Amino acid sequence: MPQPLKPQLLLVLAIAASIPSAIQLSAAAVPATEFRATVLSIGDGDTLRVSRQGLPITIRLACIDAPEMAQSPYGQQSRSYLQTRLAKGREVTILPHTTDRYGRTVAEVISDININLALVEDGQAFAYRQYLSGCEAKKYLDAEYRASRHRYGVWQVPGGITRPWDYRRGRRNPVIPDGTTPGGRRYRCKEIGSYARAQELLRQGHSYLDSNGDGEACESLR
Secondary structure (H helix, E strand, O other): OOOOOOHHHHHHHHHHHHHHHHHHHHHHHOOOOOEEEEEEEEEEOOEEEEEEOOEEEEEEEOOEEOOOOOOOOHHHHHHHHHHHHOOOOOEEEEEEEEEOOOOOEEEEEEOOOEHHHHHHHOOOOEEOHHHOOOOOHHHHHHHHHHHHHHOOHHHHOOOOOOOHHHHHHHHOOOOOOOOOOOOOOOOOHHHHOOHHHHHHHHHOOOHHHOOOOOOOOOHHHO
């Protein structure tokens, strides 16, 4: 007649059986690791394209919200600032936070400095309060406070310009112009003719040309 297993052996077997699921759980909880990439292009003040081992990736800068391109001249200034900091071909470190609904990698970008934080510090973007979890919130809020005190960038207007998230909410209101021409015409990518012209129209307020919200219009024309 077989002998019953000892309690100690039963405990060892139970622990061994639990190990695979524990490993899987641990792996799922680990956030995406940082990686090196090369700057390809700048979409707007908080969006860029990078290449990782030949694969293009759209990056949405985490923790911040820059003026929309239609918020002239601040959107253009923010984009120019980012272009100056991150020239095409520059090597950067990407610190991923998450992936947004458009499939973009939401991340902090490190060059010689934390670019996301620098944008806020120099008044080219706001701390994005709704999405500060996972960020060093105090650093971003303190940077915004200093920029407002010095009246940098978006803070040249007393109290700061309309926040980008409020501006986008207003643009969804049907009484707000939607970026069409005065005659009501809406452009289609295939009739624009060039990628550069599409970006110019986007900066003029034709936001519908940026169908996936990544800061680039008519990417099929690239």
